[in-house]
Amino acid sequence: MSYFIKQISIEHYRGVKNKQVLLLSKRNHATFIVGPNNSGKSLLARLVRIFQYNLDGQVKNTMKFAAEKITDNDFYNLDTSNPIVMDFTIDNSNLVHYQDPNLNKLVKFDETEMVIQIHKCGKQYLGNICIGIDGVRSHIATNKNQSLEIAFNTEFLNSVGINDEEVVKICNALYSIFQGSILVFDPIRAFDRAGEDSITVSGYELVNWLNETEHLSEKRTAKDKVKQYIEKQLHLDSPVAVSSNVNQKELRFTFSGNMELSSREVGTGYTMLYILLMELVRNKKMLIIIDEIESHLQPGIVREVMKVIKQIGSAQFIISTHSPIAIETATEEDYLYRSQKIEGACSFSGFFKHVGSDPSGSRISREICNELGVLPGDVLLSNSVIWVEGPSEVFWLRTWIKTYCEYLISQGKLNTYLLEGLHYSLLMTGGSTISHYSFEEAVISLDDIEEDTLLKVLKVNPNPFVVIDSDRTTKDSQKYKRFIRIAKELNRQNRTHYLLNDCVIDNEDNIESQTDQIPNLWILSGRELENYTHPELLKKFYSQREQHPSSQISGSLSVSDWDVFSSSEGAGRILESRGLTGVAAKSGTIKHKDELARYIYNNFEVKHLLKQSIIPQPNAAMIDDLIKGLDKIIAYIKKVNYL
Structure with missing residues (x-):
């Protein structure tokens, strides 16, 4: 089973006016909702709290239930004449495991819609749930005389082979499944907010759970797993013991050397991280929504946490964020949506969804950077920049990287596509004007400012890779002097880069013979790319x-x-x-x-990278140098993208 929920749509809720649809990524993958504050990215985390109500299936059932926590403010533009609507598309293969005879009647169909509507009826807010298959719904709920009237759909009942009582039982069962399958993490988690609802994690749930005397084996297993994640993958100090103090509403961490610190003393970031991991480990949920995962966490930790959470259980994740670091972790199996508010209405649009997505995704991603107040060089334009001479060289490198990635993936040597505009960008130096580019970030004296005419490439992006051809690089030429300067600047800058400082040339006197050791420089053996x-x-x-x-x-x-x-x-x-x-x-x-x-x-293929019997055959030295250079580029892109 790849999915629990395939799709969620929202209509007429808070900032959402018209129907907005979110396709969800598979289990153990993430759907990112990206946008600035007040853009609507957190609405889904609010809306799923509709599953907090306890319905007994009898007096309180899914045909008509009181949604006490809903107010006029939850309706778009305070317009209570139209209902709030949310629609969940369920993968029916999940329903077999519940061994419910009513749910089993849906299994012959691929998908089922569960549609929840909230109406304002007089002074009450009443909810109704119906199901739909192939666009046909089980019943219609109409707001009449300050109440809801239910009219079952004969076409639906006949096509599915159930009666109206079975529809009610199915709706009740689905509501119960969702209620036990969803977990929401707020951006600010506090121990004193426990009990707000059964879906949202505050941290106090963990305090109470650790204080209970039952299920000691389960507690020990969960602690051990989290300890391994913290120590082995996040590379943080892991506690040798963790307990809780219910009266003080705090966790107690014991580290090596019998150093004991409360959750107040150890720091908010560490505490929130521990709560997140423990809740994921101990809860076998199918949909987990994390609102602003970057809250209280350092950028490097956010990267690693995103890797870790995808390994835990088999949940689908929805991550709302305005952190460029979180966005960087997206893989080709993740979905990304841009949230924005225009003239008071929120909308969601997809970008970078699979490799073959609409190229406008690159444009949208840059607009997101502007909205988040992030310099393009900090993230989606991009985590590295490959500097080439001119427009024709851009086509060559784009072709080579794309094709070589396909080859490496087919050989099992690369796990993910490298996306231009996300993992790397190709920028032009303009040939000889590369003499005006500087690849080091030295402090300039005030007296020298007018003399410093070099463009500071590191201000554009801190991870440059430079490709230089060997055209006219005799030792007396200006081009030779430029490439020596660039090699030295890259080498010195790499000395301060914690990902690259293990491959620095200590003695630069003979650097021209050691350029192969500089991880972000490729001096072509050929005169130029056309060779x-x-x-x-x-x-x-x-x-x-x-x-x-x-x-x-x-x-x-x-x-x-x-x-x-x-x-x-x-x-x-x-x-x-x-x-x-x-x-x-x-x-x-x-x-x-x-x-x-x-x-x-338009015509380059994998076979053109290989030494094989294509007539005419390629030059072996050319293929060797090309593969060596591409390996260098791929390794650099992977390293600075933490892939």
């Missing part, structure tokens, strides 16, 4: 262009060798020396850089 064109693709590209009526190219049939890999000659000059005319620029490169880059982008 890495696979012979098969280069032959097809120019053979096709030669056929164009206005083409100035000729001689493709006379070329027997399409291998253009070289550290000294441009691809255009090499081809012209072999009989292909009209392709070389004065510099020796090819004239059609942008056109070739786009052709490569």
Whole structure:
């Protein structure tokens, strides 16, 4: 079973006017709702508290129950003429395990909708629950004469093969299942708010549970599991013992050396972390909503906590957040939604949902950064930046990284796709203008400010990777001097980066011979990127262009060798020396850089990365250098993204 709930929709609740739909990720994955304060990202955590009411299935049942905690403020724009509506789409394969004869009648269908409506009837707020299959609902609840009138749908009853009494029993059973399957963590958890409802975690529940004398084995197992998570994965000091003081409403942590600290003394962050992990371990819930997971936690801990919680149990998670750090942890199996409020109405829109999602996701993610007050370089533009020369180089790197990731995943050497715009971005230096870029973050004297004309790349993003070709890099050239400066700056900056300080070159006197050791620098062995064109693709590209009526190219049939890999000659000059005319620029490169880059982008396949029998065959040294450089890029992106 991959899902408990496949989809949730909300309508006419607080800031939500029109129906908003959230698809949920699978078990052990997260659905993120991302947005600034007052954008509606926490509404779902509020709304599911509708399951706090104790319905006995008799006098208090799902056909009509009093929702005492609802007020006029819960209706959109105080408009109580329309009901609050929430709709849960359930995966029916879950229902078999309850061995309920009424629920079993739904199993022959893939999904069931459970629809909850809250009406204001006079001075009361009355709730009703119906079920739906394939868009047909079991009954209609109408607000009449300050009460609810229920009219069962004959079409539904006949198609499902149940009667109205069985509908009521099914609705009661589903409500009970949801009531026992949902857990909500508020952003501010306090021990003195226990008892507010049975769904929300305050922390006092754990204080009481640890104080009880029953189920000692269960308590010991839960403590041991949490101890392992804290120690092995979060790398924090783990308590050797934990107890509770009910009168003081606090936890008591004992650390090594018999040091005992109360939850007030050990710190809010540690206490909240312990409560979160303990509740996840001891509660076998199916839907867990964590409102602002970043509350009280340091950024590095948030990253690791997101990894840990997905390992616990088999729940679906909904995470509301305005933390860029939390967003960074999303994988291709997670769903991300943007929450925003425009003219008083809240909406949710998806982005980065699977690899093949709408490219507007990148645009939306940047808008979120602006709304959260986050510099783009801090997060979604992005966790690393790969600096290349110009637009054609962007196409080359984009193609290589995408294709190489596909290959690594197929070989079981990479667990997740690396997403451009999330895990990395490609930016251009503009060729020789890279001389104006600085990759170190030194303090500048006031006297030197006017002289410091270098653009501080680390102000754009703290994790740069630089790709430089070997074009005209003789020792006396300005380009050679630039690449030496950049190599030294990257090396010095890496010395202060805790993820990279174990691969720093101590003696920079001979750094040009040690650039392979710099984890975020790739000096191409080839003269330029076009020298890495696979012979098969280069032959097809120019053979096709030669056929164009206005083409100035000729001689493709006379070329027997399409291998253009070289550290000294441009691809255009090499081809012209072999009989292909009209392709070389004065510099020796090819004239059609942008056109070739786009052709490569559209036609490059995994086979073009391999030393195999494609006719014409690739240059082995070219493939070796390409794979070595891509391995370096992939390793760097993974490291700075904590993958």
